[in-house]
Amino acid sequence: MSAPALKEGRVSAATLPASRMKMTADSSGRKAWAPYLQVAPLTLVLLLFFAIPVALVVVVSFFRYQMLVGLVPDFTFKNYVDILTNPTNWSLYLSTFKFTIIVLAITFVLGFWISYFLVFHVRNLMTAIALFLICTVPFWTSNIIRMISWRPVLGREGLINQALQGMGVTAQPLDWLLYSDFSVIVAYVHLYTLFMIVPIFNSMARIDKSLLEAAVDGGASRWGVVWNVVLPLSKTGIALGSLFVVTLVMGDFSVVTVMSGGLSGSVTSGMFNDLQFLNYPRAAANAVILLIVVLLIAVAIFRLVDVRKELVR
Amino acid sequence: MNYAPTSISPAHSVHTKGAGEIRLVNLTKSFGDMDAVKDINLTIPHGSYCCLLGPSGCGKTTILRMIAGHETPTTGEIYIGDDMVVGKTPVERGTAMMFQSYALFPHLSVLDNVAFYLKMRGVGKEERRTRAREMLERVQLSHLANRMPAQLSGGQQQRVALARSLITNPKVLLLDEPLSALDEFLRLRMRGELKNLQDELGITFVHVTHTQPEAIALADMVVVMDTGRIEQAASANEIYNRPATPYVARFMGGQNVLTGRVESISPTGMVLKSEKGEIFNAPLTGAAPKLGEPVSISMRRDRISISKPQNGKGAQQADAVTGVVDSTEYQGSFVKVSIVLDGGETFVANMPDHEFFAEPVDHGVPVVARWKPEHVHVLSKADTEGTKDPYAGSGH
Numbered sequence: 048m049s050a051p052a053l054k055e056g057r058v059s060a061a062t063l064p065a066s067r068m069k070m071t072a073d074s075s076g077r078k079a080w081a082p083y084l085q086v087a088p089l090t091l092v093l094l095l096f097f098a099i100p101v102a103l104v105v106v107v108s109f110f111r112y113q114m115l116v117g118l119v120p121d122f123t124f125k126n127y128v129d130i131l132t133n134p135t136n137w138s139l140y141l142s143t144f145k146f147t148i149i150v151l152a153i154t155f156v157l158g159f160w161i162s163y164f165l166v167f168h169v170r171n172l173m174t175a176i177a178l179f180l181i182c183t184v185p186f187w188t189s190n191i192i193r194m195i196s197w198r199p200v201l202g203r204e205g206l207i208n209q210a211l212q213g214m215g216v217t218a219q220p221l222d223w224l225l226y227s228d229f230s231v232i233v234a235y236v237h238l239y240t241l242f243m244i245v246p247i248f249n250s251m252a253r254i255d256k257s258l259l260e261a262a263v264d265g266g267a268s269r270w271g272v273v274w275n276v277v278l279p280l281s282k283t284g285i286a287l288g289s290l291f292v293v294t295l296v297m298g299d300f301s302v303v304t305v306m307s308g309g310l311s312g313s314v315t316s317g318m319f320n321d322l323q324f325l326n327y328p329r330a331a332a333n334a335v336i337l338l339i340v341v342l343l344i345a346v347a348i349f350r351l352v353d354v355r356k357e358l359v360r
Numbered sequence: 361m362n363y364a365p366t367s368i369s370p371a372h373s374v375h376t377k378g379a380g381e382i383r384l385v386n387l388t389k390s391f392g393d394m395d396a397v398k399d400i401n402l403t404i405p406h407g408s409y410c411c412l413l414g415p416s417g418c419g420k421t422t423i424l425r426m427i428a429g430h431e432t433p434t435t436g437e438i439y440i441g442d443d444m445v446v447g448k449t450p451v452e453r454g455t456a457m458m459f460q461s462y463a464l465f466p467h468l469s470v471l472d473n474v475a476f477y478l479k480m481r482g483v484g485k486e487e488r489r490t491r492a493r494e495m496l497e498r499v500q501l502s503h504l505a506n507r508m509p510a511q512l513s514g515g516q517q518q519r520v521a522l523a524r525s526l527i528t529n530p531k532v533l534l535l536d537e538p539l540s541a542l543d544e545f546l547r548l549r550m551r552g553e554l555k556n557l558q559d560e561l562g563i564t565f566v567h568v569t570h571t572q573p574e575a576i577a578l579a580d581m582v583v584v585m586d587t588g589r590i591e592q593a594a595s596a597n598e599i600y601n602r603p604a605t606p607y608v609a610r611f612m613g614g615q616n617v618l619t620g621r622v623e624s625i626s627p628t629g630m631v632l633k634s635e636k637g638e639i640f641n642a643p644l645t646g647a648a649p650k651l652g653e654p655v656s657i658s659m660r661r662d663r664i665s666i667s668k669p670q671n672g673k674g675a676q677q678a679d680a681v682t683g684v685v686d687s688t689e690y691q692g693s694f695v696k697v698s699i700v701l702d703g704g705e706t707f708v709a710n711m712p713d714h715e716f717f718a719e720p721v722d723h724g725v726p727v728v729a730r731w732k733p734e735h736v737h738v739l740s741k742a743d744t745e746g747t748k749d750p751y752a753g754s755g756h
Contacts (some may be wrong), residue, residue: 260430261463265528266451266480273474279467 083256096195101338109333113195117325126332134318136333138263140340143313146303147296150235154292155285156238158243162284166251167259180246182241194234194305226308234306239295243288250284251277286352290345297341379441379454380531380564381406382427383727387436389422391723396422398588404581406441409558415611416482420568421536422432423585427566428457428534440532442725454531456540462521464509471496471505474523495523515632517548526561535567551577572612576600582612584608606656606743609635616707618681619743622653629733632657636703639678641733646740658744663735664709666697669728680730681707685721697721699729 111121130136161182169175183191200206201224208220223229257284262272300315312336321330382404384666389397393634397419404410404648412420424454425431427438429450437444443486464473471492472479478488493736499519518538525533538554540737557577558565569575575582575597583593584607590612606617620632620640625648632640632655642657649655683701693714699707709729721727 099365255461255463256457257461257463259458260428261459261524262466262476263430264428264450264455264457265477266449267476268480271480275479276465307668 048127050301071152078275096152104331106109107327108335110328110331112326112328118327126329127336129329130333130336136314140311142311143297146231146235146313147293149232150239150296151289151292153232153236154243155289157240158247158288159278159285161240162246162248162251163273165248166254167256167277182244185237186241190238190301191305191313193238194302197230197306198225201230219288226306226310228307228311231303231306231311234302235296235299238302239292242295246287246291247281247284254354271356282352286348290348293348294341294346297337297344308323361440370702374604377710379406381439381441382410382532382564383437383439384423384427385437387423387426387438388434389419389426389431390434392518393564394589397426397433400588400590402583402590402593404564404566406564407562408580409555409578410581410583411579412566412568412583412585413575413611414570415570417587418585419568420583420585423533424457424536424566426599427453427532429453430457451528455534456525456528456530456532458518458521458525458536459533459579460536461542462509462517462541464517464520464524465511465672469510470507470509470512470520473509473520476491476524477528478750492523492527495527496520498526499523514542515550515728518542518550522557530563530568532564535565537568537570539569539571546635547574549598563751566588572734576612584611601660602737603658603698603739604713604737605741606658609658609739612660614660615737616660616661616664617656617739617743619654619656622649622651622655625649630655638681640736641679642736642738643733645738654742658737658739658740659735661696661708661710662694662712662728663716664707664711664731666699666709666711666727666729668721669726677728677730679736680728680731682726682728683707685723685725685727687715688721689722699728 051266063185105123107118108126109122109124111119111123111125113119139267165175165178198205202208203220203222203225205225207224208217211217212220258276262276267275297313298315299313300319303311303313304316314333318330318337320334321327382402384400387397387400387402388395399421412423414420424679426433427440433446440453440455450457451651463501465476468476471489474495475483475488475492478491480686483491485658493502493505494581496505499522501516501519501523504512504516504520509520512520518541535554539550542550551574554567567575567578576599579596581593582599584591586607592599592608594604599608600612602612603612603615604679609615609617618634618638618640620634620638623631623633623639625631625644627644629641629643630648632642635642640657641656663679681699682700683699686698686700686706688698689696690713691710693713694710695712695713697709697716699709701707707729
């Protein structure tokens, strides 16, 4: 983060008019350290809370684990080999990917249409803001409460099952509603849709309304307008929202544990198990692998959409 | 945009005569409890260049948007050719709109912007690109085909928008303040190009503007609007020389408006007497007004002559007003002399510069402004706006 900031500083100095350049040159002796001082706080925060911890994890991932002793400094690839050859780990990754893709698809569809509705259908700005705030209401309570509140809805004696039985649709309560992949996905969608709505809403709000009319003028149908104008111009928001959802789901541990009743796991729950046996090196190796995987997904997303360019615009 | 005659594709002559006639019948548009457009009736002939002129908020853009199909009338009907078009899509109407902001798709190249209509029609990629390239050639932008809109200047963007509109082969081209985002030089150039283009295509142009010279220069038909109503719809010449109402006279800017009560009527004309006792001769047009009825007259600014009062006799003369010079503005070919009349109204005389400099007047000099009775035009409505500055809000 500090490197681009410094680069920006140099660029803006280079584009200054000549007269001001001279002034900067004159005072350069005294003021050369000023920009470094300005970026110092952020650099320190990033070093302390991001770079150093990540470096520690990477270092520890090459340590050796010894039963009853714990960490033994070493340089071994054993932890990585362990993880990559363990079928349980592969299935955990597979299940995490599965959840990620399903949740990404659902939150994208929901996020896109909710944003579309708020931006293009609600004509009154106050109404749009009010509706937008309603979307954030679930975030006024804690994660855990929001998850647990699904139990009385989805449980065997829950709202849905009682309603279905009451209407005579089913004789027996449906088991797959709670403590299943279904309930995990429901909770993920509930928790993370807002992370999709906000960036998409933001990029849609910036679309000039006359573009939609110009498309209609050019013979586009309703779908034609969405497909040819709204969707391409919301790409940045979709990319950012996807990034949020992917990182949140890939790194999740509690939702999957609580909502599946321990039946499903995620990559992170594998790390949790290692940590309980004080096997820090293997947990660290797993964390490094997960980090690389998520980074690769992020790179892929940024390849598809030049988010930086769009944000600058 | 020098459109060589050979470059006009024959496709543009397919519209039969009368196909681009626009008829608005009892058209009203309300937003909440406010009427943006009130019960308008207007016929724009096929192949004419029509300018909707008025200050901002007068409803001119709303009318344009209703013709385009981007706004639904609250009541009333819109006909293009013989078809009632309310509820139809722009393509079904045969209209194309050029937006004030140009509304180019920022994510598409210039070529794909122009080809958008063809893409929506399901024309194959190669063919639509070829046809879009031909259209770009006509507006002399083929060398920019692969640029993105953000990389173009305002004038270039406008040409792309024009090309994108024309590729739909419209019967009616609707232009929403098309020149307002351009600098003065480009504005004048594009103005000429638009006029030439309309001559060549022979389709109906409806052009919304708040600039009087633009309307005068371009339009076969000028529609002057005020708060949702049409004040006058006529040729530019008619509007400028024979405004129907004091509002039009003031808004077009070339006229002075005076009001008096009918003192006497003769077969050749009538005599008006203002509240201050000035006597104005006016021709008799149409039905004769009753004695004592207020009547407003107008006279062109460039038909006024100015002299210094001689022994205070000026006020007694007919067809003259007295006042004090407020300001003079040199305009190149003429000098605009603003006079504050004794009653506080502003009266403007545009004097040829050689005449002015022969006997210059300056701020604070008392003067008599005179005109010939044959230059007096009688307005159909008596002035009720009183002493309002004729230029307030008109921008000129």
